[in-house]
Amino acid sequence: MALLEVDDVIVRFGGVTAVNHASFTAEPGRITGLIGPNGAGKTTCFNVITGLQKPTSGRVRYRDRDVTGWPVHKRAGHGIGRTFQRLEAFGSLTVRDNVRVARDIHGGPLAWVRASGRSSLEIDVLLDRVGIAEYADERADSIPTGTARLLELARALACDPRLLLLDEPSSGLDETETDAFGALLRDLASEGVAILMVEHDMDLVMSVCEEIHVLDFGQIISSGTPAEIRDDSAVQRAYLGYSADDPHEAANGLGDHTSEMEAIPS
Amino acid sequence: MSSLFAFTLLGLFTGAAYAIMASGLVLTYATTRVFNIAHGAFGMVLAFTFWDFSQRQGLPTLLSLFLVLGVVAPAIGWFIQRFVTRGLGEGPVSVALVVAVGLLVGLIGVAQYIWPPEPRVLLPFHPETGWQLGDTYITAHQLITIVCSIVVAIGLYLLLNRTRVGTAMRASVDNPELLKLFGGKPDTVAALAWAIGMSLAALAGILLTPVVGLDYYALTLLVINAYAAAMLGRLKSLPLTFAGAMGLGILESWAVAYLPTDGFWSTIRPVIPALFLFVVVVAMPQTQLRIGQVKGLVAAPVPALRKSLGAGGVLLALAFVLIGVVSRSDVLLIGVAATYAMVMLSLVLLTGYGGHVSLAQFTFAGVGALAYAKLDQPNLLGLVLAAAIAAGVGALVALPVLRLTGLYLALSTMAFAVLMDKMIFQADYAFKFNGTLATERLSVLGVKIGSDTAYVWFMVLAFVLMGLFLLWLRRGALGRILIATRDSPSGCGTLGLDLRWFRVGLFSLSAGMAGVAGALFAGLRGTVGAADFLYFQSLLVLLLAVVFGVTSVTGALLGGTALMLLPVWQSSSPELAGLLFAVLGFGAVLLGRDPNGIANHLFKLGRRLTGKVLPRWEEQLRERLDGLLKPGRPEPARSVDASFDTGVDAAVRIKEPIEEPQGVA
Numbered sequence: 001m002a003l004l005e006v007d008d009v010i011v012r013f014g015g016v017t018a019v020n021h022a023s024f025t026a027e028p029g030r031i032t033g034l035i036g037p038n039g040a041g042k043t044t045c046f047n048v049i050t051g052l053q054k055p056t057s058g059r060v061r062y063r064d065r066d067v068t069g070w071p072v073h074k075r076a077g078h079g080i081g082r083t084f085q086r087l088e089a090f091g092s093l094t095v096r097d098n099v100r101v102a103r104d105i106h107g108g109p110l111a112w113v114r115a116s117g118r119s120s121l122e123i124d125v126l127l128d129r130v131g132i133a134e135y136a137d138e139r140a141d142s143i144p145t146g147t148a149r150l151l152e153l154a155r156a157l158a159c160d161p162r163l164l165l166l167d168e169p170s171s172g173l174d175e176t177e178t179d180a181f182g183a184l185l186r187d188l189a190s191e192g193v194a195i196l197m198v199e200h201d202m203d204l205v206m207s208v209c210e211e212i213h214v215l216d217f218g219q220i221i222s223s224g225t226p227a228e229i230r231d232d233s234a235v236q237r238a239y240l241g242y243s244a245d246d247p248h249e250a251a252n253g254l255g256d257h258t259s260e261m262e263a264i265p266s
Numbered sequence: 267m268s269s270l271f272a273f274t275l276l277g278l279f280t281g282a283a284y285a286i287m288a289s290g291l292v293l294t295y296a297t298t299r300v301f302n303i304a305h306g307a308f309g310m311v312l313a314f315t316f317w318d319f320s321q322r323q324g325l326p327t328l329l330s331l332f333l334v335l336g337v338v339a340p341a342i343g344w345f346i347q348r349f350v351t352r353g354l355g356e357g358p359v360s361v362a363l364v365v366a367v368g369l370l371v372g373l374i375g376v377a378q379y380i381w382p383p384e385p386r387v388l389l390p391f392h393p394e395t396g397w398q399l400g401d402t403y404i405t406a407h408q409l410i411t412i413v414c415s416i417v418v419a420i421g422l423y424l425l426l427n428r429t430r431v432g433t434a435m436r437a438s439v440d441n442p443e444l445l446k447l448f449g450g451k452p453d454t455v456a457a458l459a460w461a462i463g464m465s466l467a468a469l470a471g472i473l474l475t476p477v478v479g480l481d482y483y484a485l486t487l488l489v490i491n492a493y494a495a496a497m498l499g500r501l502k503s504l505p506l507t508f509a510g511a512m513g514l515g516i517l518e519s520w521a522v523a524y525l526p527t528d529g530f531w532s533t534i535r536p537v538i539p540a541l542f543l544f545v546v547v548v549a550m551p552q553t554q555l556r557i558g559q560v561k562g563l564v565a566a567p568v569p570a571l572r573k574s575l576g577a578g579g580v581l582l583a584l585a586f587v588l589i590g591v592v593s594r595s596d597v598l599l600i601g602v603a604a605t606y607a608m609v610m611l612s613l614v615l616l617t618g619y620g621g622h623v624s625l626a627q628f629t630f631a632g633v634g635a636l637a638y639a640k641l642d643q644p645n646l647l648g649l650v651l652a653a654a655i656a657a658g659v660g661a662l663v664a665l666p667v668l669r670l671t672g673l674y675l676a677l678s679t680m681a682f683a684v685l686m687d688k689m690i691f692q693a694d695y696a697f698k699f700n701g702t703l704a705t706e707r708l709s710v711l712g713v714k715i716g717s718d719t720a721y722v723w724f725m726v727l728a729f730v731l732m733g734l735f736l737l738w739l740r741r742g743a744l745g746r747i748l749i750a751t752r753d754s755p756s757g758c759g760t761l762g763l764d765l766r767w768f769r770v771g772l773f774s775l776s777a778g779m780a781g782v783a784g785a786l787f788a789g790l791r792g793t794v795g796a797a798d799f800l801y802f803q804s805l806l807v808l809l810l811a812v813v814f815g816v817t818s819v820t821g822a823l824l825g826g827t828a829l830m831l832l833p834v835w836q837s838s839s840p841e842l843a844g845l846l847f848a849v850l851g852f853g854a855v856l857l858g859r860d861p862n863g864i865a866n867h868l869f870k871l872g873r874r875l876t877g878k879v880l881p882r883w884e885e886q887l888r889e890r891l892d893g894l895l896k897p898g899r900p901e902p903a904r905s906v907d908a909s910f911d912t913g914v915d916a917a918v919r920i921k922e923p924i925e926e927p928q929g930v931a
Contacts, residue, residue: 050760076762088757090750101750104743105763112743152757159761 003028003194004049004080004163009058011044011218018044019055020218026163026194031185033205034198035229036215037238042198043085045215046165049196050082051075062163081161083152085168085198091141095132095151098140099123102158123158130154131180146172150181157188164188166197170204182208206230214238272402273523274516279408281515282415283473285508288492289422290466295501297435297459298347299355300362301673303625303680304369306489308464309471310482311373312339314381316472317388317480327391334472335465343464347457350855357859358752359672363623364812365855367805372851374482378844390476411473415508418466422504425462435459483802490681494543497674500550514542533689540681547678548666567818567869568745574737574819578730581823585726589719597718599830601790604725605631607826608783610811611732611819616776617808618817618861619740621752622769623676626663626683627780628807632799633659633686634781635788636696636703644706644714649785656781657774664773668766675769683801691796702795705788725786729826732779733819748772806832809854815863824865 002025011019019041026032034042047053049060051072060068067075090098100123104111127133130150135143140151149169156164170178178201185208189195199205205212206226214222214229216238222229229235291305302308312334319330350369354362390407397404426432434455470492471485478484491514498510518538525531534541569577589597609631616622624630638652663682667675692699707714707721715721739745751758751765759765788794810829815821832850836843857863 052756052760071764072756072759073762073764076760080760082760084756088754088760090753090757092749092753093746097746098750100743101746101758102761104747105750105758105761112747155757155761 002026003063004196005059005061006045006049007059007061009045009048009055009060011041011048011053012056017218019048022058022215022218022220024213024220024223026196028162028192028194029189030211031189031195031197031209033209033212033226034196034215035200035202035205035212040215041218042215043167044218046082046167046196046198049075049165050080076159079160079162080165081156081159081163082165083149083156083167083169087145087148087152089140089148089151089155091139093140094137095140095143095147096120096123096127096136098151099126099154099158102155106159126154126157130157130184131177144172146170146174146177149173161193163194163196166195166199168198168200170199170201178204269401269523271400273519275399275402275404276408277516277519278512279411279515280474280477280518281512282411283470283477284488284491284495284515285415285511286418286466286473287470287488288495288507288511289418289504290463290470291489291492292496292499292501292504292507293422293435293459293466294463295496298351298456300351301366301501301677302351302369302463303363303366303489303677304373304486305463305467305492306471307370307373307486308339308342309467309474309488310485311377312342312464312468313388313471313475313480313485314377316468317386317475318381321386321388331472334468339464339468340461343460343462344457346464347460351460352453352456358621359676360617360621360623361859361861363625363673363676364808364861365859367625368809368851368854370486370851371805371809372848372855374486375844375847375849375851377482379842379848380844382841382844386480388472388475388480407473407476414469414473418469419504419508426504431455431458487684490543490684491539493677494539494546494681497543497546497550510546514539517542533692536688537685540685543678543681544666547670547674550670550674568737568740571738571741574734578734582723582726582730585723589723594718597722598790599834601718601722601725602787603827603830604722604729605783605787605790605826606807606810606829607729607823608725608732608786609780609807610816610822610825610829611729611736612776612779612783613808613811613816614819614822615736615739615748615779616772617811618815618821619745619748619752620769620772620776622672622773623808624679624773624776624804625676625808626679626686626801626804627776628804629683629686629799629801630656630660630777630780631784631787632691632796633777634784635705635794635799636691636784637781638785638788639703639705639794642706644708644789646708646710649708649782652785653778653781656784657778660777661770661774663777664770668770675773680801683804687796687799687801691799697794697796700795700797702793703788704793705791707789707792708786721790725790728782728786729823732782733822736819806850809850811863812861813850813854813857813863815861815865817862818865818869820868821863821865825863 004026006022006024009019009022010017022041022045024032024034034045036042044053048055051067051070051074055068058068059066062075062078062080067078090101093101100120103123124133124136127136130153132143132147132150132154135147135151140148143151149172153166153169170181173181182204185195185197197205197209209226212224212226212229213220214232214235221234221238222232224232287305287309291302294305295301315338316330316334319325319333320327325333346369351362351365354365390405391410392406395406397409424432426436431454434451435458470488474488475485478488492511495510495514496507498513499506518535521535521538525534585600589600592600609627612630613624613627616624616627634652634656637655638648641648641651643651663679664675667678691697697703707716709715710724715724740748747758747763747768751763751768755765758768784799787798791798806829807825810825810832811822814825814828816825832846836846860866
C-alpha cells in the first residue's frame with residue numbers, strides 16, 4: 001500500500017474544473033514530481049491533500065486511512081507537511097522563531113508552557129541543514145523569496161513529516177542553491193520521507209524525481225519515469241502546443257508555455 | 267387566524283425597511299470588503315439631517331427627502347469611501363473593523379453635538395391617511411415603506427444586471443484586482459457603491475424613525491438588524507438578504523403579538539435581531555482558510571523581564587504616592603482607570619497579539635462583576651471563580667462562530683453585547699431592571715482590603731500582575747504561536763494547529779481577564795448595576811485601546827486612564843460631550859491603521875532619549891566630573907561598558923525596540 005493515495009479526485013470551482021479525475025500515489029523514500037502548465041491544478045491537488053480544499057468528489061487515503069474528511073491540522077499532526085507557492089511564512093517573527101513555532105505546535109499544548117531551551121539547538125541544526133542559518137535572526141518578511149521557501153521547508157521539517165508536499169520550492173534559488181537543494185531532497189528521501197513536488201525547474205525535476213505525473217487542465221495526461229515523460233508526445237503537446245511526432249501541427253505551434261519549452265532538456 | 271395575518275403583514279412593513287438598510291450594507295461590503303458597522307449610525311445622522319431640513323428649517327418634505335437621499339447621503343458615502351475606507355478591504359479585518367467602530371462612535375458624537383438631546387418628533391409620511399384591510403389598518407407610511415423596498419429591490423436588480431457599472435460591481439465582489447486588469451475602475455465602482463449604500467441607509471433610517479424614534483442609539487443599533495438579515499445571504503446575495511429582513515420583521519411582529527408582555531419574555535423582543543443572528547451564524551457552513559497573504563506587522567516592542575518588572579515597580583510606587591495625595595473621589599477614579607486598563611490588557615492579548623476584534627470586552631467585565639456579586643465570596647477564590655465564569659461565557663460566544671472567520675466573530679460579539687445589555691443584565695436573576703447588586707471588597711488570605719486607598723492600590727497591583735502575565739505569555743511559546751496565527755492562519759493549520767479551538771481558548775482567556783477587571787470593579791464600587799456595563803462602553807474601550815496602542819501594556823495603561831478621564835471632561839463641559847466622542851471616534855479612524863498607537867510613538871521618543879540624548883548628557887556629565895575630580899579616580903570603566911552595551915543592543919534590534927514602559931512616568 002502506498003503512503004498516500006489520491007483516488008479519482010475532482011475539484012470544481014463553479015463552472016471550472018480545476019482537478020479532473022486525478023489519481024496518483026506517493027511512496028516512502030520516493031520523490032514524485034507533479035508538473036504541468038500554470039493553472040493545471042497542481043496547487044489545488046496539494047490543497048486537497050492537506051485539507052485546505054474539499055474535493056467535489058474522490059478520496060484521499062493516507063497510511064491506509066481515508067482522510068478526505070479530516071481537518072487541516074489533523075492531517076498535519078499525522079505527518080503531512082507542506083510548503084506554499086505563495087509564501088505563508090510568519091512575517092513578524094524571526095526565521096528562527098518561525099521554526100520554533102512549528103516545533104511548539106508540533107509538541108502540542110503541554111509543550112507551550114514548558115521552557116523551550118532544549119530544542120533551540122535542534123532548530124539551529126535544521127536551519128543549517130536547509131542552508132539558511134545566516135538568516136536565523138532576521139524577520140521572515142525581510143528575507144529573499146528563495147530563502148523564505150527554504151524557511152517553509154525547515155518549518156515543515158520541524159514537524160517530522162512522513163509526507164512532504166513542496167510547491168515550487170526552488171523558484172527564487174540560484175543555480176548552486178538549487179543543486180544543494182536537490183541534494184537535500186535526495187537526502188530526505190533516503191531517510192524515508194515521501195516527497196511530492198510541484199516544480200517548474202525541469203532540470204531539477206528530471207534529476208531528482210523517480211516518478212513524474214503531468215497535469216494539464218486538471219487531468220493527468222501522463223505518468224512515468226523522467227525518461228518516459230521526456231519522450232511522451234502528450235506531454236510535449238501540453239507544454240509546447242505541438243508534438244514532435246506530428247509535424248503538421250508544428251506550424252501553428254505557438255503555445256502559451258514557450259518559457260517552459262526550453263526548460264525540458266531533450 | 268386573521269390576527270396572525272395582520273401581524274404578519276405588520277412585520278412585513280418593518281421587514282421592508284430592514285431590507286432597504288441591509289441591502290445598502292451588502293452593497294458596500296460586497297464591493298469593498300469593508301464591513302460598515304457604522305451603517306446604522308449613518309442612517310441615524312441622515313435621519314436627523316432630514317428632521318433638520320423638514321422640521322427645523324421648514325423645507326417641504328419632498329425637497330428635504332431629495333436633498334438627503336440625493337445629495338447629502340451620496341456625498342458622504344463618496345467622501346467616506348474616498349478618504350476613509352479606501353484600501354481597508356485588503357488589509358487585516360481588525361483594522362477595517364476598528365475604523366468602522368470609530369466612525370460609529372464619532373457619528374454619535376457629531377449627532378449629539380449638532381442636535382443636543384431634546385424631544386424631537388419625525389411624523390410618518392401622510393399620518394392621516396390609511397386603509398382598512400379586513401380587521402387590519404394599513405397606514406400610508408407602511409405602504410410607502412413597502413413600495414420603497416420594492417423600488418430598491420428592482421433598482422438594484424437592474425443596476426447590477428443591466429448596466430456596465432453594475433457588472434463591474436459584481437465583478438469586484440469576486441476579484442477587484444482582476445477587474446483592474448480588465449480595465450475596470452474599482453475605485454469608481456467602490457465610491458458609487460458607498461454613495462448608494464449611504465442613500466439606502468438614509469432612506470431606511472427615515473422610514474424607521476417613526477417606529478423606533480429619533481434616537482442616537484436605537485437607530486445606530488439597526489445595523490444589527492441589517493447584519494442579521496444580510497447574514498442569511500452570507501453578505502453577498504441580495505434576494506436572500508431581502509428574505510432575511512422580511513423574516514426578521516415578521517418574527518419581531520409575532521413577538522409583540524404572542525409573547526407575554528411582562529417578565530422574562532418581554533425582554534426578548536429587543537434582542538430578536540441578535541438571536542436571529544446567532545441562529546443564522548450557527549447554521550452557516552464552514553469557511554475555508556485563505557492562503558497567499560504574507561505580511562508581517564511591526565509590533566510594539568516586548569520588553570525584557572527585568573525591564574517590565576522595573577516598570578511595574580515604578581508604577582506601583584507612583585500609584586502609592588498618587589493615592590496618598592489626591593482626594594477620595596480621585597482615588598476612586600484611579601480605581602476606575604485601573605479597571606479600564608485591565609480590560610484593555612485583555613484586548614492587547616486578543617486584538618494586539620491575536621488579531622481578533624471583540625466589541626463586547628466590557629460586557630465580559632460585566633459578567634465578571636455579576637458573577638462576583640452573585641457568588642458573594644469576597645476573597646481570591648471568588649475572584650478566580652468570577653474570572654472563570656467570564657471565561658466560560660467568552661468561550662460560549664466564540665463557539666458558534668468557531669467555523670467562521672474573524673469578521674463574523676467580531677460582529678457576533680456586538681450582537682452578544684447588546685443581548686447581555688438589553689436582556690440578561692436586566693433580568694431578575696441578574697442586576698434586575700434599573701437595579702443594583704451590593705458587593706463587598708475582597709480579602710486576601712484573610713486580610714480584608716477595606717479602605718479605598720488600599721483597595722485602589724491593590725487594583726493597580728492587579729493591573730501590574732496582569733501586565734507581567736501578559737508579557738510572560740508573549741515571550742513564551744504561546745505568544746509566538748499567537749503572532750504566527752495572526753500572520754498566517756493557513757501556515758499554522760498546515761503545521762498542525764487546530765485554529766478553531768485555539769481561537770476559542772484565546773477568546774476565553776481574554777474574556778477571563780476582563781472578568782477579573784469587572785469583579786475588582788464591583789468591589790471598588792460597592793454596588794453595580796446593568797447601567798455600568800452598557801454595550802456602548804465596549805466600543806469606547808476598543809477605540810481607546812487602539813488609539814493608545816493595543817499592542818503594548820503601556821498603551822493599555824494610557825488608554826485606561828484616558829477612558830476614565832473622558833466622562834470627567836464631559837461632565838465638566840457638557841456642551842462638548844458629543845464633540846469629545848466625535849474627536850475620539852475620528853481619532854480612531856485616523857490612528858486605526860496603526861494598532862501600535864500613541865504608546866509606540868512614546869517608545870520611539872524614549873529610545874531616542876536613551877539612545878542619543880542620555881549618552882550625550884552622560885558624557886558631558888562625566889567630562890565635568892572628570893574636570894572636578896581631576897587628579898582623583900580612574901575612568902569609570904563600568905558605565906562606559908554599559909553605554910556601549912545599550913548601543914549594540916539598539917543596533918541589533920532596530921526593528922524590535924527595547925523600551926517598553928518609559929511612558930509610564
